[in-house]
Amino acid sequence: MGGVGAGQAAKLCNQLIVATNMLAIAEAMHVGEALGIDLAQLPVAFQGGFADSRPLQLFGPRMAPPADPGPPVSELRTMYKDIRSIRAAAAAAEAGTPLLASVEAMWTRLIDAGHGGEDVPGLMRLYRHPTDLGEQ
Known part of the structure; x- marks a missing residue:
């Protein structure tokens, strides 16, 4: 991977993909629900x-109502x-991250x-209960 710290940098790149993928899964589940798809069948x-992805197979069924989240x-x-x-590492490296900014904003709404x-x-709260999260 490279010199000292490269493993941590690779983990951050992995987590960028995972965080974005999980939001994409939630949004796809929301759109599928709105279109009348049996969400349990989507994954x-x-x-x-x-x-397909491991997060889709693990979390997709758990996002589909009335699934038991386990x-x-x-x-x-x-x-x-x-x-x-x-975000901090990318900023320090002067790497632009416009997608990360959008992802972070959505996660921040949930955390806040x-x-x-x-x-x-x-x-799924982002889609099913957005008014519970304040301003959209």
């Missing part, structure tokens, strides 16, 4: 395709911590509204 339909996997505040670390202790399916 199954995408298996093996370009949209035991928590990770609190939203944990990913938010990583997002802030990515007091949902940091929720598991990843809590991302």
Whole structure:
């Protein structure tokens, strides 16, 4: 990966992809719900395709109502911590991150509204309960 610190830098790049992917999954689930799709079937339909991912297979079914979310996997505040670390590292390297800015803004809405202790399916609050999160 490179010299000292390269492993940490690679982890930040990974977390940028994961944080963005999880929001994309939540938004796709929201759009699918609005279009009348059986959300429980969406991750199954995408298996093996370009949209498939471990986060989709793990969290997609947990975002679909009335699915039992099961035991928590990770609190939203944990990913938010990583997002802030990515932003700081990118800023220090003078790397532009316009997508990260949008992702961070969405996660910030959840954290500022007091949902940091929720598991990843809590991302659906952005779509199902946006008025509970303050200004849109």
